[in-house]
Amino acid sequence: xxxxxxxxxxxxxxxxxxxxxxxxxxxxxxxxxxxxxxxxxxxxxxxxxxxxxxxxxxxxxxxxxxxxxxxxxxxxxxxxxxxxxxxxxxxxxxxxxxxxxxxxxxxxxxxxxxxxxxxxxxxxxxxxxxxxxxxxxxxxxxxxxxxxxxxxxxxxxxxxxxxxxxxxxxxxxxxxxxxxxxxxxxxxxxxxxxxxxxxxxxxxxxx
Numbered sequence: 001x002x003x004x005x006x007x008x009x010x011x012x013x014x015x016x017x018x019x020x021x022x023x024x025x026x027x028x029x030x031x032x033x034x035x036x037x038x039x040x041x042x043x044x045x046x047x048x049x050x051x052x053x054x055x056x057x058x059x060x061x062x063x064x065x066x067x068x069x070x071x072x073x074x075x076x077x078x079x080x081x082x083x084x085x086x087x088x089x090x091x092x093x094x095x096x097x098x099x100x101x102x103x104x105x106x107x108x109x110x111x112x113x114x115x116x117x118x119x120x121x122x123x124x125x126x127x128x129x130x131x132x133x134x135x136x137x138x139x140x141x142x143x144x145x146x147x148x149x150x151x152x153x154x155x156x157x158x159x160x161x162x163x164x165x166x167x168x169x170x171x172x173x174x175x176x177x178x179x180x181x182x183x184x185x186x187x188x189x190x191x192x193x194x195x196x197x198x199x200x201x202x203x204x205x206x207x
Contacts, residue, residue, distance in 0.1 A: 015072040096159045125170040
C-alpha cells in the first residue's frame with residue numbers, strides 16, 4: 001500500500017468514526033470536538049490506534065484536522081500550483097552561469113588538465129584579490145543596468161558551487177610564480193641543517 005493509499009484508507013476510517021454532538025451531556029455548547037478511535041468496531045485509545053495502523057502522532061493529527069475541515073478527500077500539498085514570484089527561474093540560473101564563465105575567460109587562469117578524481121574539467125583560477133562578494137557585486141551591477149532581475153548572494157554562491165565548481169578563486173598562498181614554487185619545494189624538502197641554510201641563502205639571493 002502506497003503512502004497516498006494508506007492516507008485515504010485512514011481518512012475513511014476517521015470520517016466514519018467521527019460522531020460528535022454540538023452540545024455536551026450537561027447541555028453546554030461543546031468547545032472542542034470529541035474524537036473516538038475504533039478498530040473493527042471496537043473503541044480503542046489513540047495510542048493503540050496509531051500502533052495498529054503504524055502511523056505517527058503528527059501524521060494522525062494532520063489527518064484529523066483535514067477530515068474535520070474538508071472531509072475524506074485527498075490532501076494537496078500547500079506548495080502545489082503556480083510558482084511564487086520570487087522563485088528562481090531557469091533563466092536566472094543561466095545568466096549566473098554565463099556571467100561566471102565570461103569572467104573566467106576574461107581574467108581566469110586555465111589549468112592544462114583536470115585534477116585527478118574530478119569530472120575531466122580543467123580548473124580555472126580567478127585572481128586571489130577577487131572575492132565572491134565582489135564578483136557578485138559586479139554581476140548585480142550588470143543586471144541592474146540592464147533592468148533585469150538579479151539573484152542575491154546566497155543563491156549566487158549556490159549556483160556557482162553546483163553548476164561551475166571548476167571556477168575557483170586562487171588562494172593567496174597558491175598565487176605564486178614558478179620560481180617561488182620551486183624555492184618553497186626546496187625549503188620544505190630540506191632535512192639537515194646544512195641543507196636548510198643553503199636553501200635559505202639561495203632564497204635570499206633570488207629575492
